[in-house]
Amino acid sequence: MLTFTLGTFAIALNHLLLISALALATFVGWRVAKRGGDNPESVLFGLFMLGTLAARLAFVAWYWPHYRNDPWQIIDLRDGGFLAWPGVIVLLLAAVYRGWRRPGLRRPMGFGVASGLAFWLLASLSLSIYEQGTRLPDITLRNAAGETLQLTDYQGGPLVINLWATWCPPCRREMPVLEHAQQQRPDLTFLFVNQGESMQSVATFLETQGLSLSNMLFDRGGRLGQAVGSMALPTTLFYSPDGRLLSSHLGELSNASLAHALEAFEPVTPAAAPATSVRKLPCPASATC
Numbered sequence: 001m002l003t004f005t006l007g008t009f010a011i012a013l014n015h016l017l018l019i020s021a022l023a024l025a026t027f028v029g030w031r032v033a034k035r036g037g038d039n040p041e042s043v044l045f046g047l048f049m050l051g052t053l054a055a056r057l058a059f060v061a062w063y064w065p066h067y068r069n070d071p072w073q074i075i076d077l078r079d080g081g082f083l084a085w086p087g088v089i090v091l092l093l094a095a096v097y098r099g100w101r102r103p104g105l106r107r108p109m110g111f112g113v114a115s116g117l118a119f120w121l122l123a124s125l126s127l128s129i130y131e132q133g134t135r136l137p138d139i140t141l142r143n144a145a146g147e148t149l150q151l152t153d154y155q156g157g158p159l160v161i162n163l164w165a166t167w168c169p170p171c172r173r174e175m176p177v178l179e180h181a182q183q184q185r186p187d188l189t190f191l192f193v194n195q196g197e198s199m200q201s202v203a204t205f206l207e208t209q210g211l212s213l214s215n216m217l218f219d220r221g222g223r224l225g226q227a228v229g230s231m232a233l234p235t236t237l238f239y240s241p242d243g244r245l246l247s248s249h250l251g252e253l254s255n256a257s258l259a260h261a262l263e264a265f266e267p268v269t270p271a272a273a274p275a276t277s278v279r280k281l282p283c284p285a286s287a288t289c
Contacts, residue, residue, distance in 0.1 A: 012080075012250035017123045022048050025116025033108035040109040043098055047091050047113070055087030059256070066256035078170065079254035088117070136243035137227035141217045144199060149217075151224070152243065154189055158265045159239040161191045163225055166205040170252035171234040177255055179211055181262070188265060193217045193224055195233060238264055 022044070029040040059081040060067055060074050067073050095113050099106040136159070138152045162178055164171035182190040192213050194202050199218060206213065225231045228248075236249045238261055246264045249257065 012248075013127055014124065017120060017127065020123070021116040021120035024119050025112040028115040029108045029112025032111045037106075037108040038102065038104040040105055040112050043105060043109055044112050044116075047094055047098075050094050051087040051091035052082070053087075054090035055082040055084055058083040058086035059260070063256035063259060066254070066259060073254060073256075076254070078252045079257040080249065080251055081254065081257045081260065131245050131248065134228070134245045136239050136245075137224060139219075139223050139227055141193065141219055141224070142199075143218070144203070144216050146199070151191075154191060155239075155241070155243045157241050158188050159191060159237075160188055160262075161193060161224075161237040161239065163193050163195055163219075163230070163233055163235040163237075165195050165197055165233055166201060167197075168233045172209075174234060174253045175209065175211055175213075177253055177258055179213055180255075181258055182214060185262065188262070189215065191215045191217055193219050195219055195222050195225060236261070238262075 025044050025048075026041050029044055033039045056077065062083060063081070073079075092113070095109060099109055136152055136155055138150060140148055141151055142148055160178075160181075164175075166172070178190060178192070181188075190213075192215060194216065196219070202216065202218070205211075206216075219225075222231070225233075225235065228235070228237060228245075230248070230250060232250055234250075234252065236253060238246045238248065240246055247261060249261055253261070
């Protein structure tokens, strides 16, 4: 399971773990403070926000070429662009400073920070191990010509699978980003798996938006989302050539966050390319194959 869904509400599990870590740190700090010391609740929340800000700024600095031409994207947090370790380091340094300034905070804040970080690290590691143990689902889809194919037919090279729909605003916004990446990275196979819509409505959308996307597939029953444990859109999945899930992204992708995700794949040069390649599936002459 990649997301936690309750009715129409959905949140990525890694985000849920982060919020849970803050809640645990606050509870532990409060309990320790009852035995002596200042309540660290507001301080812990401030440390969390400071660490989040540092993680965002570190991400922007690292991927600055992607933000240089559109600085407003810096404050658009919907792309999920954060670097965790700079945020953790800033949080710890700030905690040490606050403890030095207010001795009454040291014990409850220290226990709170330690418990929150320990939970987040262990839970994130467990989630990563779980994700990397999942495989490419063996389900049947249709292409733009109406032909049936198996998703595992594409196994054999690195895969980027995007689950999307035309009624989903974040899906629509990230399509040009994915189109550009498909053109710039021929060493990767991008699959666009539409969820629950007709071929005609998708073709009309692509034509009106001026998008040219290869490997357009259709999943009328939403079985792929069910199989990977993410019913929220958009969801993007990154698979190794042997069909192992490397990572996932819930929500809109920006140029920077996609570049970060694609670092899991090493570019394949012509000299290093294997002798065999992924079997090419039947494809109509239209741009939505």
